Amino acid sequence: xxxxxxxxxxxxxxxxxxxxxxxxxxxxxxxxxxxxxxxxxxxxxxxxxxxxxxxxxxxxxxxxxxxxxxxxxxxxxxxxxxxxxxxx
Numbered sequence: 001x002x003x004x005x006x007x008x009x010x011x012x013x014x015x016x017x018x019x020x021x022x023x024x025x026x027x028x029x030x031x032x033x034x035x036x037x038x039x040x041x042x043x044x045x046x047x048x049x050x051x052x053x054x055x056x057x058x059x060x061x062x063x064x065x066x067x068x069x070x071x072x073x074x075x076x077x078x079x080x081x082x083x084x085x086x087x088x
Contacts, residue, residue, distance in 0.1 A: 007068070009037045011077040018080040022062070029059055030080060037075045040068050054078070062086075 011019065011034075019027060036043055045055040045066075053068045063086040065079040079086060 004039065005073060006038050007040055007073045007075045009034055009075045009077065012079075015077040015080050022080070026060065026062065030062070030064060033057065033059060033064065034077065037066065037077075040066075040075050056086075058083075 019030060022030070040055075043057065045057040048054040048056055048065070053070075055066055055068065057064050057066075061083050063079075063081060063083050064077060065086065066075055066077045068075050
């Protein structure tokens with residue numbers, strides 16, 4: 001586990017598009033969370049079953065799915081969607 005190192009956070013184009021479609025208030029909450037992901041191991045996210053290094057976090061009725069690449073010090077946001085659509 002990587003202690004206090006700072007990670008770079010990237011959004012896949014599809015996740016960026018999904019974020020921009022959300023209401024401004026929710027966008028702000030999610031962007032604040034994305035800033036916290038610069039230190040991904042201090043966040044209490046849930047690991048996705050059956051995947052390697054993929055996590056999810058709940059923000060209201062929405063979920064943010066992301067992957068942590070420890071070797072490269074990168075966090076990639078895979079998907080941002082309403083909870084009833086995120087796992088499809």
